[in-house]
Amino acid sequence: MICIFIQVRCKPGRTYEVADRIYEKEVVSELYSTSGEYDLLAKVYVPEGEDVGKYVNDIFADIADVDRTLTTLTFKAF
Numbered sequence: 001m002i003c004i005f006i007q008v009r010c011k012p013g014r015t016y017e018v019a020d021r022i023y024e025k026e027v028v029s030e031l032y033s034t035s036g037e038y039d040l041l042a043k044v045y046v047p048e049g050e051d052v053g054k055y056v057n058d059i060f061a062d063i064a065d066v067d068r069t070l071t072t073l074t075f076k077a078f
Contacts, residue, residue: 001045001046001047001048002045002046002047002048002050002052002073002074003043003044003045003046003074003077004043004044004045004046004052004056004071004072004073004074005041005042005043005044005071005072005074006041006042006044006056006059006069006070006071006072007034007037007038007040007041007042007069007070007071007072008022008038008039008040008041008042008060008066008068008069009037009038009039009066009067009068009069010039010040010065010066010067011065011066011067014065015033015039015040017065018039018040018063018065018066019031019033019040021063021065022040022042022059022063025059027044027059028042028043028044029043029044029045030042030043031043038068038070044056044059052071052073056069056071
């Protein structure tokens, strides 16, 4: 599994609805509300062999209130 973090910027007032939609998909390990430029931070484990870009796109493609995402790939956990 490849661990990635996805920051999510939601349309104003829609953070909780977006969080609910993400959880419904059962793809996140952890999901946090955050302060700053993005509203949510998701920890996701991508199965080996999966295309990370497509996997992330498939998560958010049908969630209308997502304004933007930022994906960070990880390498080694300490």
